[in-house]
Amino acid sequence: MKPLFFCLLILSSIVNNVKAQTIAEQMKKTHPTCNDVFLNAVEVFPTLYRQKAFDSMHTAINIWKDACGDNDNITCTSLLLSIQQATFKKDSISTLTIGVLENYARLFAFYKRYTAPYYKNEAAFYKFISIWAKLLMEERPLDAAEKFICSVFTGNVTDPVTEIKHNAEKYPELAALVYQNDKEQRKKSRVNGAFLIGTWAPNGDLNIIGNHPAIGFQWGSRKDKQEIDFTIQFRFIKSANPYVIKRNNTIYQSDHFFGGYIGFDYTYYLLSSRKNDLGLLAGVGFDGFDVSKTNDQNLRPLSINSFNANGGLRYNFYVTPTFYLGLQGRYNVVNYCNSGGSSLQGNAFSIDLIIGGYHSRYGGYYSRYGR
Numbered sequence: 579m580k581p582l583f584f585c586l587l588i589l590s591s592i593v594n595n596v597k598a599q600t601i602a603e604q605m606k607k608t609h610p611t612c613n614d615v616f617l618n619a620v621e622v623f624p625t626l627y628r629q630k631a632f633d634s635m636h637t638a639i640n641i642w643k644d645a646c647g648d649n650d651n652i653t654c655t656s657l658l659l660s661i662q663q664a665t666f667k668k669d670s671i672s673t674l675t676i677g678v679l680e681n682y683a684r685l686f687a688f689y690k691r692y693t694a695p696y697y698k699n700e701a702a703f704y705k706f707i708s709i710w711a712k713l714l715m716e717e718r719p720l721d722a723a724e725k726f727i728c729s730v731f732t733g734n735v736t737d738p739v740t741e742i743k744h745n746a747e748k749y750p751e752l753a754a755l756v757y758q759n760d761k762e763q764r765k766k767s768r769v770n771g772a773f774l775i776g777t778w779a780p781n782g783d784l785n786i787i788g789n790h791p792a793i794g795f796q797w798g799s800r801k802d803k804q805e806i807d808f809t810i811q812f813r814f815i816k817s818a819n820p821y822v823i824k825r826n827n828t829i830y831q832s833d834h835f836f837g838g839y840i841g842f843d844y845t846y847y848l849l850s851s852r853k854n855d856l857g858l859l860a861g862v863g864f865d866g867f868d869v870s871k872t873n874d875q876n877l878r879p880l881s882i883n884s885f886n887a888n889g890g891l892r893y894n895f896y897v898t899p900t901f902y903l904g905l906q907g908r909y910n911v912v913n914y915c916n917s918g919g920s921s922l923q924g925n926a927f928s929i930d931l932i933i934g935g936y937h938s939r940y941g942g943y944y945s946r947y948g949r
Contacts, residue, residue: 614645615641615646616703619638619651623638623706624706639652639655639656654678654682657671668723668751671752673762676752679738680738683736686704687733708733712728715728715729715732723752726738763899765801767801768799768800768936768937769937769938770805770936773793774792775792775930775933776931778910778926780924781927783923784922788819790837791815796809800936803848804845805844805846807843809841809843810840811930812838813836816833816834816835821916823869823918823919824918825878829919830876832869834870834871836868836871837867838867839910841861841886842862844860854896855904856892856894858889859888860889862888863885865883866883868881882915884914886912888911900938902934903931904931904934905931906930907927907928908929909925910926911925
């Protein structure tokens with residue numbers, strides 16, 4: 579019994595020691611980050627390519643995906659591997675692929691221009707991809723889509739979206755994806771920024787101050803067919819006719835005019851296509867103009883103000899998917915109160931040329947195209 583008891587005691591000690599070591603190893607073991615795997619990929623993939631170990635590349639890509647998920651670098655590598663093994667299918671690419679190509683073209687040019695040591699690993703990866711693509715174009719016949727992808731990777735195509743649109747008949751599948759992406763992006767939330775230049779034309783008694791040119795800016799957000807903007811406009815050039823104001827029981831005559839509008843505008847687009855928008859416009863805000871350019875205490879208050887409620891139509895024509903030229907016309911209901919002075923009863927028409935652009939909140943090629 580003693581030998582058996584002794585053996586059991588030793589075995590128990592060994593098991594506990596193994597468990598302790600396992601726990602210690604588990605607590606101290608490290609997990610490679612996505613960047614660690616990328617650094618390894620920069621070394622591993624060129625080696626596998628030289629060995630023509632393309633099946634091993636699939637294994638390496640899967641390991642890379644486990645660490646990083648899907649990203650642009652993995653997509654670029656997978657695309658070339660599918661072309662290399664003649665498994666590339668046009669229906670396997672999507673609108674996201676166009677974004678990957680656009681990102682690659684931009685970063686390839688960046689890393690080629692800036693050769694700082696900080697970017698050496700990224701530059702090495704892009705160099706490998708470009709050499710691989712160049713060899714594919716030299717060694718085997720490629721269809722139009724494959725050749726286009728390789729041309730982007732070699733740096734021969736620097737603006738994939740523009741190239742596709744200018745050669746839509748040559749790349750029908752890719753062109754369809756670009757136009758589909760444009761349509762999808764229009765439905766997403768986008769930031770709007772625009773410059774406005776136009777004219778403001780009053781009617782009724784308000785016509786005494788005459789028409790005035792206007793310039794302004796607009797910032798806002800659009801999602802699908804709805805857009806809301808914060809608008810600031812300035813009107814200038816002196817009054818067409820002198821007008822009378824009453825301050826402190828004294829009558830003054832002035833022809834000074836510097837006015838503006840600040841408010842919120844809402845547009846609902848009834849019609850929206852790849853090239854055109856047509857919508858109903860409504861806005862509310864604060865309107866007014868200064869009666870003197872000096873800070874004369876006797877003329878205080880120095881401005882005549884009013885609430886502005888307006889409505890009209892807006893049209894946008896897209897020069898590119900993000901850059902547009904627009905035209906809006908609206909009728910402004912105002913009520914300038916000028917007690918004791920010239921009657922300023924009346925409203926005003928305004929028409930503005932809009933030069934603007936949308937920026938996608940989701941990034942991708944859509945937000946950069948239009949340069």
